[in-house]
Structure formats: structure tokens, C-alpha cells
Amino acid sequence: MRDKPVIMLVEDDEFAADLAQEALNGDYTVQHAASGEEALVALQSSTPHLVLLDVSMPGMSGYDVCREIRNNLQHSELPVIFLSGMVGADERLAGYEAGGDDYLLKPMVPGELRNKVARVLKIRDEQATLKTELSGAFATALTAMSSAAEVGAVLRFLRASFACTNYEAIAREVLRVTQGHGLDCSVQLRGEQGAVARNAEGPCSPLEESVLTNMANQGRTVDFGTRTSFSYPGATIIVRNMPKEDPDRYGRMKDNLALLAEGADERVTSLDGEYRLSQQQAALKRLIDGTRETLHEIDKQRHSQRQATSRIFSDFRITLERSMLSMGLKEIQERELAELAQHAVEQALSLYNADSTSDAHMAELLKQLNQA
Template identity: 30%
Template structure:
């Protein structure tokens, strides 16, 4: 399938088209009216604005104007920018851009454009299905009030076995508030970014990651990022004109994030228990092997000791015929005995060191389990 792309501010449209590659076909324009004419005549899947040529302020104005036109309302718009700072991304997101790609990220231009295009297509395909599914889910609830929605989510999230299920449950609850959101959940074992369609958007993911430690609420324009421990939610259509509804949404949605965080922690604990079980099984197996090696080694030690003693006895027996024992004979007998004693001590010392590996491993496991909280990274290290 071929995709049409409109470009504003391209210095070399052919070079840009080669960089993006098939299946995209680029049309470069310089005027707003020309852009509208092309968009009406030929349906497009993505619009690219080169801020390096147009300037940041002009690029923002273009995007705001285009979003007011019905034909561009759902069309993904990407900015090519000279810089890629957090403030620039926030401004670009507020203006309506779907992604901002700086000069240092031009190597992934094709992948980023693919992502916004496919995300829009997935949204279009799933929008009707999600709406129908959510309506059926909430009709089954005896109480469709905000409280009822939140209580139902808190009940349902306890049955979620992974972050994907938890995220979809949360998006179902958020539909009751008419919110369009992006979600980020940070567990000990990975980070999950997702939209209501199950996919993730790069720009929104970066914003939530960089704002997760900037307070419970980060407001900019009609957008708000709500943070609670391991969960961040980017709301894209906050009703800032209605103070009462605005406050109610913040309060009610925040309780959903608290429930989601509690489930993330529970899933982490469950995963850690699984790792602990695997560790215990491996520990038992290693202990059995170590103990078998120790038994075999000590048997070999005893055999060698017997050989040494026997050799000493043979040496004494051979020397005893010289009962007259001159000085030379005494030194010979003394040397035999000293050699036997040294060999015996050496073998015993080697035997005492055989179980050092087992003791070190058991000490590490004992320290880990006595620490109270099991650290996931420490578990992974021991398993390896």
C-alpha cells in the first residue's frame, strides 16, 4: 500500500523522499492555500513540517491552523526540528503535533513516521470496536456514576495478570470520563507505554518519562500529566473551561491511578515470588551436586591419606634393618617422617577448601532472603 505525504519547508524534496523511502510518495508545498488544495485533491496519510526552514513559531502556527480544518483533524503531523528539548516537545504537543524529530534522531525518521501513521490507522480501525465494547461493559454496571466506575475498576484490576490487561482495564474506566489518554506503567521488570489501542506513541512516552518526577500534576494547555508512584497518565483533552468538571476528573482519575499502582506492585511481587521459586529450585540442585562432589572428594582424601601412611610405614620398615643407625640413617628416617607429615597436612588443607564454593553461595542466598525486601536485580544475578 502506498502512502501520500505532504511536506512544508523541504529544501530538497527528492532527497527527503529517498531518505524516507517506499511506500511514501512526497509532495512539497510552500503555501497554506497550496497545501489545502493538494490535501483536498489527493488524500494524504501524514504531514511533515520542517521547522528548520519555517521557524519554530511559524511551524506551531501552521499546525494550529491545520488542526482547525476538518481534513487535517485526524491526520498525523510530524515536525522536523533543529533541536529536541523537553520544552519544545511540550509546545509541539500542545500545538497538535504527533511527533517532533530532532537532527540527532534523523536516522530513525522512517521508523518514527511509520509509527505515527500506523498508530492513526489502528485508532481508526479500533475506535468503533472499543466504543461498542466499553458501552456494553458499562451498561452491565448497576451504577454508572463515577464512583461505580472506579469501584468496578478496582475490582477488575485484581484479576489482571500482566500490564497489558491492567492498561486496557484502565482505559475502559477512563472512557466513562470521555478522556483521550496515554499511559505509562513502570514496574521493576520493565516499562509499559500504551494508548487505548494497545500501541504506544514515542512523543507521549518521552513526555511522561521526563515528567514522572515533577509532581502529581503537570499541566500545559488542555493537557495534564498525572503521576502516582509507578503510573503516569497523559490526558490530552482536559476540560479546562469547566472548573468543576476539571477538578472532579483530577480527583476521580487519580484514584484510578492509585489502584493501578497497587496492581503494578502486586504483579512485581508475584514475579519476584516466581523468581524466588526458581532460585530455590536451582539452589537445591546445586547443593545436591556440591554435596556429591564433597563426598567424592573426601573419599579421595581418605584414600590419599592411607597411601601416605602406607608409604611412611614402608619407609620405616626398610630403614629399620639399620638398627645401628648412624647419623645418615637417622636423617633418612627423619626425612621420611617429615615428608609424610607435610603431605598429610597438604591433603587435609585441600580437602577443607572443597566446599568453599557451596558456602559462599549459601551465604549469598541467606543474606538475600534475610534482607526483608527481595531485590529483583539481585535475584537475577544469583540465577545467572
């Protein structure tokens, strides 16, 4: 059964107090205090839902009591309805300035009293509900802003990683993100160009590096003790102080750190691809340079051979002509022999002259190699 709301009635007039209690007892639990001082003492040990406060009392007035209530953090939002035989504009203004919620004219009419009490309590309930909803909305907004900031840090890492030209630079960017979240981390990056392991202080110790290497084969996300590891083929991040005391942030951190590790892994893969391409380009350049030098040498040798062959035939013709003078040959025989020798020389030289197409191809190939 739901407890009745508690009403504190502060009234020095016994008749008025009895009348109010009779009007309220069916729906409320009424606590009576005969003076303002007595009411303040009672409030030290109890918190009613509403205070009915007589304005004119010996000692502290109702206005003074209301001010004391408003100055007390525990009761600062406690609803107060003033009771007074005078409810003019001045009295209402004084009650408002003292912190009251409503005014009720004495002598009290039971029905009006019940209606005012019910209305003020309903308003305070609605205010409490709105306050709770506002607090929830504010907390949700803060969570959303925190989540956006955390995801934004990962996105900034991805942008920054495009400018990283080695594993060390990627590791520094990873640690920049984790330190921004207040996390104590180590990171290892592995690829075709070796491995790098770092923490916030610098290179990891051999033991720490061995743990990173071991966790690389244990799964994408692994909790062990107070630590959590996030691993991909080319990257492992170990966090030593995950915020497990805050389940919401812990969940967000796990998601974002997994994205961070995946992004680092992708950049390592990209760097390795760039490295392979540069190696292939270097090998191709060496091949082109070597081929160009070889073809230059072949071209020089062919020119030298052509010149040497031409000299040999020229010397042969001169030697043959001298020899024919001492051989006692008839003129017709000398002419026939000279023609045979000349024909053989021309045929041999024509082989070199017919090779002009090959020379053009060789020249074009050398031109292209020089441009490459």
C-alpha cells in the first residue's frame, strides 16, 4: 500500500489547526508544529512533502520560517503554502519574495485547502519528473558528445596516418590518441619491414615486446587481468587501465580501440605495399640501366667491327693488286681476278649495309631507355 504524503502544518491557532487536520487526514499524514521554531527543529529529522505555514505567529513569522527552509539545501525545494487572514497584493508579494508557492485565505475552507494542497503537490511531482528527464537527457547528451569526441580522435588518427612514412610514425600517432583518452598503452606494429614496439616512454622492454608478440595470436579483443589487447595482423595495442568502472565508456573504448588497431594495421599494409613497389621500381631501374649500358657497348662494338672489316678489305685489295704484278698474269687474267676480289668485298660490305634497319631499331631502343 502506498504511503500517504506527509504534510507539516505550522499553526499556532488550535482551532485552525484542528480544522486543517480534519480536512486533510483522509488523504495525508499531518504533522503539527505550533511555532516556526518548533517546525524548524522537526525539519532537522524529517522531510515532509509540503508545509502549510501560518504567516502571523508569535516569535518567527511564517515568512522568516520560509526563508530558513529555502536556505537549507535539504529542504530548499520543499513546497510551502502560506495561511493568512490577509491575502492582498502586498501579502502575496511578501510571500513570493520569501519563497512561498501559494497563498490560502483564513479561515480555511476544507475543499479549497485540499484542492490547493493537491495542486501544489502535483506541480512539484511534475517538476521532479521533468528534472529527472532533464538530467537523463543531459547525461545522454554528455555521453553522445563524449562518444563523438572519441570517434573523432580515431578519425584524426586515420587522417594523420596517411602522412606516416614508417612504422615509428604510425606508433606515435596511435599513442597520441590513447594518451588523449588517459589510457596507458603499448603498441606493436609488424610488417615486411620489421617490427616496432613502443609505449608512452619510448621503446618497449624485451619482456613487454614479447607479451605484445604473444597477444598478436590470441584474438581480436582479449581481456586478461586488468588489461585488454586489440590485435590485427600488423598491429597490437595493449591497454593497462581500461575504464571498467564505467561500463558505458568501457564499451565505447573497446569499439574505438578496435577501430584504432584496425586503422594502424591498414596503414602498415599500405606502407608495405609502397615499400614493395619502391623495391620493384629500384630493381627495374637497375635492369634498365644495365640494359642501356650493354646495348651501348654492343653498338660501339658493331661500329668498331664494321670499320675494322672495311680496313681489312681495303688492305686485301691493295695487297692483291701488288701480288698480281709479280705473278706474270695476263691482263685479262688480272682483270678477272680483280673483279672476283672486288665482288667478294662488295658482298661482304653489303651485309653491314643491309643491317641499317637493325641500327635504327637499336638507336630507337637506346633513346627510349635513356628517357626511362
